[in-house]
Amino acid sequence: MPYTLCTSAYQRAVYESIKRLPPLPELQEPAVCKSFIEVDIKESLYKLVECNNVIIVAGSFFGDEGKGKTVDAVAHHPECTCIARVNSGENAGHTVYDSKGRKFVFNLAPSGMLTPGKRNYIGPECVMDPISFLEKELSQLMAVGADYKNSLFVGNVCIVTPYHKLIDLLGSAANASTLKGISPVHASKVTKRGIRLDHIFNDETVMRERLAKDMETYLGLLHVLHMTDADVVQRCKDENSDGVSRVPDYVVEFAAATDKI
Structure with a gap:
C-alpha cells in the first residue's frame, strides 16, 4: 500500500526504513495454540x-x-x-x-x-x-x-444520581458508554461536589445544597445542547425504543420532574 500521507522527505525516509525491517517473531500470531495443563x-x-x-x-x-x-x-x-x-x-x-x-x-x-x-x-x-x-x-x-x-x-461511597446517568446519555457517543453514569460521577467525586452515602443519612439541607451545586453540570449541558426536559425524556425513550431498558424508569422520571432536588 503506497504511503500517501502528506509528510516531509525525512519522515518518508524513516517510514521506508521501518517498513523494510523484518517483523518481530514474538509479535506474530502463533500458527497453533500452545498446549496448556489443567492444574487443581x-x-x-x-x-x-x-x-x-x-x-x-x-x-x-x-x-x-x-x-x-x-x-x-x-x-x-x-x-x-x-x-x-x-x-x-x-x-x-x-x-x-x-x-x-x-x-x-x-x-x-x-x-x-x-x-x-x-x-x-x-x-x-x-x-x-x-x-x-x-x-x-x-x-x-x-x-x-x-x-x-x-x-x-x-463504605461511604459516592452516590450515582439520575443526572449522572443523563449526562452519560447526552454527552457520550453512540455505543461509547454503559450509560451507568460512571465518568460523570467520578468527576463529581474528584471535584468534591457530589454527595456521599453519609449525606443521605445526615443533614438534608447540606445534601440539597450539594445536589444543587453538582447538578449545575447537568443543567449547563442542557443549555449548551439547547434541550428542554421534554427533549431529554424523548431521548430516553428513543434509547429504550428497541425494548431494552438502558435508561431506567426512575431516571426518566427525574428528567421529567419539575423539582429535581
Whole structure:
C-alpha cells in the first residue's frame, strides 16, 4: 500500500526504513495454540493465597477476564476472611455460581458474597446507584435467602444520581458508554461536589445544597445542547425504543420532574 500521507522527505525516509525491517517473531500470531495443563486449584491458586496476606485481582481493561470467578475461587480458601471491591461501580459485571449451581451476576457487590462466613466490603472509593444496587443485586441475594445483612459492609461511597446517568446519555457517543453514569460521577467525586452515602443519612439541607451545586453540570449541558426536559425524556425513550431498558424508569422520571432536588 503506497504511503500517501502528506509528510516531509525525512519522515518518508524513516517510514521506508521501518517498513523494510523484518517483523518481530514474538509479535506474530502463533500458527497453533500452545498446549496448556489443567492444574487443581489447590496446587495453583491456593498456594498463592497461603503465601500472601493480601491478594489483589486486577484486570487489563479487556473485559471478560475472569476476575469475578477468580475472586470467588480465592474466597473459598479457609484463610481468606475478607473480600473487598475497591473502586468504580456498576459498569462492571461479575458472574459467579453458588454451591447449587445457581447463577448470580454482580455489578458492584464483591464476588465473595456467596461464600458463607466471609466479610464483604464495598470501599469508599466505589460509586453506587442505591436504587440499581437494591433492584439488581440485593434482590438476587434476597431471592435465595442469603445472609447479606451480616456479610456485606458498605463504605461511604459516592452516590450515582439520575443526572449522572443523563449526562452519560447526552454527552457520550453512540455505543461509547454503559450509560451507568460512571465518568460523570467520578468527576463529581474528584471535584468534591457530589454527595456521599453519609449525606443521605445526615443533614438534608447540606445534601440539597450539594445536589444543587453538582447538578449545575447537568443543567449547563442542557443549555449548551439547547434541550428542554421534554427533549431529554424523548431521548430516553428513543434509547429504550428497541425494548431494552438502558435508561431506567426512575431516571426518566427525574428528567421529567419539575423539582429535581
